[in-house]
Amino acid sequence: MSSTLRQMFSEIYDRLQTHFGPTHWWPGDTPFEIAVGAILVQNTAWVNVEKAIRNLKAADMLYPTSILHADEAALQKLLRPSGFFRVKSVRLRNFCRYFVERYDGDFERMAERSLEELRAELLQVPGIGPETADDILLYACNKPVFVVDAYTRRMLSRHGLAKSAMPYEELRALFERNLDSDLHMFKEYHGLIVSAGKDFCRRAPKCELCPLGPMLKNGRPKQ
DNA sequence: GACCAGGCACATC
DNA sequence: GATGTGCATGGT
Secondary structure: OHHHHHHHHHHHHHHHHHHHOOOOOOOOOOHHHHHHHHHHOOOOOHHHHHHHHHHHHHOOOOOHHHHHOOOHHHHHHHHHHHOOHHHHHHHHHHHHHHHHHHHOOOHHHHOOOOHHHHHHHHHHOOOOOHHHHHHHHHHHOOOOOOOOOHHHHHHHHHOOOOOOOOOHHHHHHHHHHHOOOOHHHHHHHHHHHHHHHHHOOOOOOOOOOOOOOOOEEOOEEOO
Protein backbone atom coordinates (compact mmCIF):
# COMPACT_ATOMS: atom_id res chain seq x y z
CA MET A 1 0.00 0.00 0.00
CA SER A 2 2.81 2.32 0.85
CA SER A 3 4.55 1.66 -2.45
CA THR A 4 1.22 2.18 -4.21
CA LEU A 5 0.84 5.61 -2.68
CA ARG A 6 4.40 6.39 -3.66
CA GLN A 7 3.69 5.46 -7.25
CA MET A 8 0.49 7.46 -7.20
CA PHE A 9 2.10 10.66 -5.93
CA SER A 10 4.78 10.23 -8.54
CA GLU A 11 2.27 9.71 -11.32
CA ILE A 12 0.20 12.70 -10.21
CA TYR A 13 3.32 14.82 -10.55
CA ASP A 14 4.16 13.40 -13.97
CA ARG A 15 0.66 13.94 -15.29
CA LEU A 16 0.41 17.50 -14.04
CA GLN A 17 3.87 18.26 -15.39
CA THR A 18 2.99 16.84 -18.78
CA HIS A 19 -0.19 18.87 -18.85
CA PHE A 20 1.07 22.22 -17.58
CA GLY A 21 4.82 22.17 -18.21
CA PRO A 22 7.17 24.11 -15.91
CA THR A 23 5.35 26.56 -13.62
CA HIS A 24 8.37 28.44 -12.22
CA TRP A 25 6.35 28.91 -9.05
CA TRP A 26 6.34 31.08 -6.81
CA PRO A 27 5.87 34.41 -8.62
CA GLY A 28 8.02 37.18 -7.15
CA ASP A 29 11.19 39.08 -8.04
CA THR A 30 12.93 38.59 -4.67
CA PRO A 31 12.71 36.23 -1.68
CA PHE A 32 11.30 39.11 0.36
CA GLU A 33 8.53 39.69 -2.16
CA ILE A 34 7.75 35.96 -1.94
CA ALA A 35 7.48 36.15 1.86
CA VAL A 36 5.23 39.20 1.65
CA GLY A 37 3.03 37.41 -0.87
CA ALA A 38 2.83 34.37 1.39
CA ILE A 39 1.40 36.49 4.20
CA LEU A 40 -0.92 38.55 2.01
CA VAL A 41 -2.42 35.53 0.24
CA GLN A 42 -3.90 34.13 3.45
CA ASN A 43 -7.54 33.35 2.63
CA THR A 44 -7.34 35.67 -0.35
CA ALA A 45 -7.34 35.41 -4.14
CA TRP A 46 -3.89 35.92 -5.63
CA VAL A 47 -5.04 38.63 -8.08
CA ASN A 48 -5.81 40.85 -5.10
CA VAL A 49 -2.43 40.14 -3.55
CA GLU A 50 -0.76 41.29 -6.76
CA LYS A 51 -2.47 44.66 -6.43
CA ALA A 52 -1.21 45.14 -2.89
CA ILE A 53 2.34 44.16 -3.91
CA ARG A 54 2.16 46.59 -6.83
CA ASN A 55 1.13 49.28 -4.35
CA LEU A 56 4.08 48.47 -2.10
CA LYS A 57 6.48 48.61 -5.05
CA ALA A 58 5.02 51.86 -6.36
CA ALA A 59 5.47 53.40 -2.92
CA ASP A 60 9.05 52.02 -2.81
CA MET A 61 8.06 50.20 0.37
CA LEU A 62 8.81 46.59 -0.50
CA TYR A 63 11.68 46.35 1.98
CA PRO A 64 11.69 44.91 5.51
CA THR A 65 12.77 48.14 7.21
CA SER A 66 10.35 50.25 5.16
CA ILE A 67 7.42 48.10 6.25
CA LEU A 68 8.69 47.88 9.80
CA HIS A 69 8.83 51.65 10.20
CA ALA A 70 5.90 52.59 7.99
CA ASP A 71 3.01 54.68 9.22
CA GLU A 72 0.27 52.22 10.15
CA ALA A 73 -2.52 53.95 8.24
CA ALA A 74 -0.33 54.38 5.16
CA LEU A 75 0.64 50.70 5.19
CA GLN A 76 -2.97 49.63 5.58
CA LYS A 77 -3.96 51.76 2.63
CA LEU A 78 -1.38 50.02 0.42
CA LEU A 79 -2.51 46.58 1.59
CA ARG A 80 -6.20 47.33 1.19
CA PRO A 81 -6.83 45.46 -2.09
CA SER A 82 -5.65 42.18 -0.54
CA GLY A 83 -8.34 42.29 2.15
CA PHE A 84 -7.97 41.80 5.92
CA PHE A 85 -5.67 44.82 5.74
CA ARG A 86 -5.74 45.54 9.48
CA VAL A 87 -4.55 42.11 10.51
CA LYS A 88 -2.23 41.76 7.56
CA SER A 89 -0.38 44.99 8.29
CA VAL A 90 0.33 43.64 11.79
CA ARG A 91 1.35 40.21 10.51
CA LEU A 92 3.62 41.71 7.87
CA ARG A 93 5.27 43.89 10.47
CA ASN A 94 5.66 40.94 12.86
CA PHE A 95 7.50 39.03 10.17
CA CYS A 96 9.68 42.02 9.25
CA ARG A 97 10.61 42.59 12.89
CA TYR A 98 11.68 38.97 13.28
CA PHE A 99 13.50 38.99 9.93
CA VAL A 100 15.41 42.22 10.60
CA GLU A 101 16.22 41.58 14.25
CA ARG A 102 17.31 38.00 13.80
CA TYR A 103 18.81 37.92 10.30
CA ASP A 104 19.41 41.58 9.50
CA GLY A 105 16.87 41.27 6.68
CA ASP A 106 19.08 38.80 4.83
CA PHE A 107 17.59 35.59 3.43
CA GLU A 108 21.01 34.08 2.76
CA ARG A 109 21.86 34.36 6.43
CA MET A 110 18.45 33.01 7.37
CA ALA A 111 18.88 30.04 5.04
CA GLU A 112 22.07 29.01 6.81
CA ARG A 113 19.93 27.60 9.58
CA SER A 114 18.27 24.23 9.37
CA LEU A 115 14.77 23.66 8.08
CA GLU A 116 13.59 22.47 11.50
CA GLU A 117 15.04 25.46 13.36
CA LEU A 118 13.57 27.95 10.91
CA ARG A 119 10.17 26.29 10.88
CA ALA A 120 9.98 26.43 14.67
CA GLU A 121 11.04 30.09 14.65
CA LEU A 122 8.58 31.11 11.97
CA LEU A 123 5.68 29.42 13.76
CA GLN A 124 6.50 31.57 16.79
CA VAL A 125 5.84 34.73 14.79
CA PRO A 126 2.22 35.78 15.36
CA GLY A 127 0.37 35.60 12.05
CA ILE A 128 2.62 32.94 10.53
CA GLY A 129 0.91 29.55 10.56
CA PRO A 130 2.08 26.27 9.06
CA GLU A 131 1.18 27.05 5.44
CA THR A 132 2.69 30.52 5.43
CA ALA A 133 5.81 29.23 7.17
CA ASP A 134 6.23 26.48 4.58
CA ASP A 135 5.70 28.90 1.67
CA ILE A 136 8.52 31.05 3.04
CA LEU A 137 10.75 28.05 3.80
CA LEU A 138 10.34 26.48 0.38
CA TYR A 139 10.32 29.47 -1.94
CA ALA A 140 12.29 32.14 -0.08
CA CYS A 141 14.74 30.00 1.94
CA ASN A 142 15.02 27.10 -0.52
CA LYS A 143 14.33 24.44 2.10
CA PRO A 144 12.74 21.19 0.88
CA VAL A 145 9.36 21.20 2.62
CA PHE A 146 6.07 20.22 0.99
CA VAL A 147 3.49 23.02 1.07
CA VAL A 148 -0.10 22.00 1.75
CA ASP A 149 -2.80 24.50 0.84
CA ALA A 150 -6.52 24.57 0.10
CA TYR A 151 -5.87 23.38 -3.46
CA THR A 152 -3.88 20.43 -2.18
CA ARG A 153 -6.66 19.46 0.22
CA ARG A 154 -9.21 19.80 -2.54
CA MET A 155 -7.22 17.68 -4.94
CA LEU A 156 -6.72 14.90 -2.38
CA SER A 157 -10.31 14.86 -1.17
CA ARG A 158 -11.86 15.15 -4.65
CA HIS A 159 -9.92 12.12 -5.72
CA GLY A 160 -10.51 10.17 -2.53
CA LEU A 161 -6.87 10.15 -1.43
CA ALA A 162 -7.39 11.86 1.94
CA LYS A 163 -10.11 13.48 3.99
CA SER A 164 -10.09 17.25 3.64
CA ALA A 165 -10.26 17.59 7.44
CA MET A 166 -6.93 15.82 7.87
CA PRO A 167 -4.61 18.05 9.92
CA TYR A 168 -1.97 20.06 8.10
CA GLU A 169 0.98 18.16 9.53
CA GLU A 170 -0.46 14.81 8.55
CA LEU A 171 -1.01 15.92 4.97
CA ARG A 172 2.49 17.32 4.76
CA ALA A 173 3.90 14.07 6.17
CA LEU A 174 1.86 12.08 3.68
CA PHE A 175 3.56 13.82 0.76
CA GLU A 176 7.00 13.92 2.31
CA ARG A 177 6.87 10.21 3.17
CA ASN A 178 5.95 9.27 -0.35
CA LEU A 179 8.20 11.59 -2.34
CA ASP A 180 11.95 11.98 -2.56
CA SER A 181 13.05 15.13 -0.78
CA ASP A 182 13.87 17.31 -3.77
CA LEU A 183 13.76 21.10 -3.60
CA HIS A 184 12.99 21.77 -7.24
CA MET A 185 10.38 19.02 -7.41
CA PHE A 186 8.64 20.27 -4.23
CA LYS A 187 8.49 23.77 -5.70
CA GLU A 188 7.08 22.56 -8.99
CA TYR A 189 4.68 20.08 -7.40
CA HIS A 190 3.01 22.82 -5.40
CA GLY A 191 3.01 25.14 -8.43
CA LEU A 192 1.34 22.43 -10.49
CA ILE A 193 -1.33 21.84 -7.85
CA VAL A 194 -2.04 25.58 -7.83
CA SER A 195 -2.32 25.57 -11.63
CA ALA A 196 -4.62 22.55 -11.60
CA GLY A 197 -6.68 23.94 -8.74
CA LYS A 198 -7.24 27.22 -10.51
CA ASP A 199 -8.05 25.78 -13.89
CA PHE A 200 -10.03 22.68 -13.14
CA CYS A 201 -11.01 22.09 -9.57
CA ARG A 202 -12.62 25.31 -8.42
CA ARG A 203 -16.28 24.38 -8.45
CA ALA A 204 -17.08 21.13 -10.15
CA PRO A 205 -17.36 18.14 -7.78
CA LYS A 206 -16.05 16.04 -10.64
CA CYS A 207 -13.63 17.85 -12.85
CA GLU A 208 -13.71 16.03 -16.15
CA LEU A 209 -10.99 18.17 -17.62
CA CYS A 210 -8.69 17.36 -14.73
CA PRO A 211 -5.54 15.63 -15.94
CA LEU A 212 -5.82 13.29 -12.98
CA GLY A 213 -9.39 12.29 -13.75
CA PRO A 214 -8.67 9.21 -15.85
CA MET A 215 -6.13 7.91 -13.37
CA LEU A 216 -8.02 8.06 -10.12
CA LYS A 217 -11.14 6.16 -9.27
CA ASN A 218 -12.31 5.97 -5.68
CA GLY A 219 -8.86 6.71 -4.45
CA ARG A 220 -7.19 3.85 -6.25
CA PRO A 221 -4.99 3.92 -9.25
CA LYS A 222 -6.72 2.74 -12.39
CA GLN A 223 -4.30 0.33 -14.03
C1' DG B 1 -26.49 40.37 -4.06
C1' DA B 2 -24.81 36.19 -2.27
C1' DC B 3 -20.79 33.53 -2.30
C1' DC B 4 -16.01 32.51 -2.34
C1' DA B 5 -10.83 33.13 -2.11
C1' DG B 6 -3.77 29.39 -1.52
C1' DG B 7 -5.08 31.32 6.80
C1' DC B 8 -4.56 32.47 11.37
C1' DA B 9 -5.57 33.59 16.19
C1' DC B 10 -8.56 33.49 19.75
C1' DA B 11 -12.79 32.21 22.41
C1' DT B 12 -15.73 28.81 23.92
C1' DC B 13 -17.42 24.40 24.92
C1' DG C 1 -9.05 18.95 21.49
C1' DA C 2 -12.84 20.04 18.39
C1' DT C 3 -15.57 23.67 16.65
C1' DG C 4 -16.94 28.52 15.66
C1' DT C 5 -15.91 33.30 14.53
C1' DG C 6 -13.71 37.73 13.13
C1' DC C 7 -10.91 39.66 9.85
C1' DA C 8 -12.34 42.65 4.46
C1' DT C 9 -11.57 43.33 -0.38
C1' DG C 10 -12.72 42.20 -5.18
C1' DG C 11 -14.28 38.86 -8.77
C1' DT C 12 -18.03 35.72 -10.42
